[in-house]
Amino acid sequence: MLKVENLCYEYESGFKLKNINFEVKGGESIGIIGENGSGKTTLVKNLIGLLRLKSGRILLNGEDASKMSVAEIARTIGFVFQNPDNQIFASSVKEEVSFGPQNLKMDKIEEIVNDVLKKTDLFKYKESHPFKLSGGEKQRLALASILVMNPKILVLDEPTSGLDLRNARKLIEIVKNLQEEGRTLILISHDMELVSDLCERIILMKSGEIIADGGIKDIFDDSNLLEKTRLDLPEIAKLSKILEFGVVFDPGELYRKWRVSND
């Protein structure tokens, strides 16, 4: 679905993305993680065409994405920015959500907008002013305004940052439903609990390079890698490693392993 080959990018400041290679298959859930300034957002901005790579290739469904406009790429890769306030401009929620489909000249906009508002639990606020929404609702609005363009790949940048537990859980539930629909998910986050909850594969970045790409449990089990990148594991994974059960994210599974070892 998405293939990145030898992607290189350089800012004027000198920061570089060096030789990035990876492939994303349909329906996968990938977490891009790394310290601040490791190049996660720069990489994603290259994927969606906001930054144009200096060398290498990005293939989107076999086509060269460097020849596509940002709007064309938006049909396949939807990027939900971290701060929803940076995009709200319309006077009602439905108007805000219909902005993308209008730009992409889609048909049956009202129908699609209503559908997405129901999926994101915002239908009741359809006529409300977006600025009157709470932080969690605004975050869901940002998600809805991308989802409405029906991208096959959904990229979320720190989606739960600044949200209270209830709103964060609600958002995670919506994202899980989207995963069940078969949508591909790329998640940028520092929240390892969230990453372990939503992703099965990790791309670990440091200083503009991918230093590891693999299954989440394999990466979280690699102590050298964790030390090198100063990654903080979810509490349950820390506990399971202390108990020498490997990396476990599910409390039920951890309990069962503990019972078996005690029996």
Add this chain to the structure above:
Amino acid sequence: MIRYTMFLRRKSILHSIDPRSKIILSLFLFTVCIFFNNPIYTGTLFFFLIISLKIFGKIEIKKTLSFLKPMLPFVVMIMLLWILLGSEKGNVIYQIWKLKIKDVNIEMAFAMGFRVLAMILSTFLLLMTTEQRDLVLALVKMKLPYEYGLTIAIALRYVPTLASLAVSIMDAQKARGLELEKGNILEKIKKYIPILVPLIVKSIQLAQELAIAIETRAFGKPNRTFYRDLKFKFKDLVFLSAAVIFFVICLYLRIKGYGVLDI
């Protein structure tokens, strides 16, 4: 990438001089530019400034020219206007339809071109060698009320923040299929609404937050003291004396009629 400030950190004489002396020098240079309208004089002034920045400010000529580059269309326009619509005097050296190109107007075009560039450089000299906070502190020390000084400081400080915010908003809207480059001029103007609305809203929010933040830190209390202070040293006196002598010589030349074209 956005350049947030014109200040270039170097270890040079110009950088070490008291900003108050540099403000006075900058004013002198700006005024001297208006004295002359002979291309040899204005041109000499222009090259003198570039070389002075290189020698006394350790600012590479290439760097200075890169700052001047965005001003070039403006300078070229002034020169063209002088060539095409200048004085009635002088000899016609070329004629296109009713437009007469005269020798004296070409001379004036170069004089004005160099004058504008020298005027810009005299301001750049101050901005390239003085940190914003020092500039504001100097203005306050020169009896500008602190409230006004702080206003200038905040305005300068928030230029990069707002520029960066504008870029983030543009990116967020582009990811929703907004194509700013397409359409006629009216359509293009309309397309900026989704960028301007969030930008204005966020700016107002920022201003409110900032107002609260400075009020909680006793803004407006009389007899404030300063963490940083400016000290007028002997070298500043020498520098200022040289600037005064330079100004007086130029004023004398102007009174004696040197460097002035009769048009």
